[in-house]
Amino acid sequence: MEGRGAAGGEVTVPTVTMYTTEVCPYCIRAERFLKAKGVGDITKIRVDLDPGLRRAMMERTGRRSVPQIYVDDYHVGGYEDLVELDHAGELEPLLAGGAG
Numbered sequence: 778m779e780g781r782g783a784a785g786g787e788v789t790v791p792t793v794t795m796y797t798t799e800v801c802p803y804c805i806r807a808e809r810f811l812k813a814k815g816v817g818d819i820t821k822i823r824v825d826l827d828p829g830l831r832r833a834m835m836e837r838t839g840r841r842s843v844p845q846i847y848v849d850d851y852h853v854g855g856y857e858d859l860v861e862l863d864h865a866g867e868l869e870p871l872l873a874g875g876a877g
């Protein structure tokens with residue numbers, strides 16, 4: 778999503794993607810956490826609805842548990858990885874578009 782920053786320049790908000798399933802307490806926690814960090818839109822990929830999507834997730838991430846979270850093409854990992862990244866002070870810059 779694009780808009781104007783405080784200084785009038787272009788601001789590109791990264792796309793947050795989350796591989797998820799319908800019943801998944803860690804996914805709910807991750808979503809709440811991201812929303813609390815100001816993420817308005819999360820693109821969800823429901824891997825329980827399509828075995829092909831689950832296979833694709835496993836190939837892309839090397840993991841089988843959900844959630845698996847991406848900020849643009851940066852693989853954050855699961856909920857605990859997300860919290861760890863935040864504690865390391867790296868989540869906000871990433872969400873502000875600091876991945877590349």
Ligand SMILES: N[C@@H](CCC(=O)N[C@@H](CS)C(=O)NCC(=O)O)C(=O)O
Pocket residue numbers: 800801802803804841842843844854855856857858
């Ligand atoms: N440490 C992981 C735990 C995630 C987890 O256990 N997710 C459950 C669903 S809520 C799951 O995918 N279980 C199936 C599996 O591990 O294969 C995280 O923080 O995301």
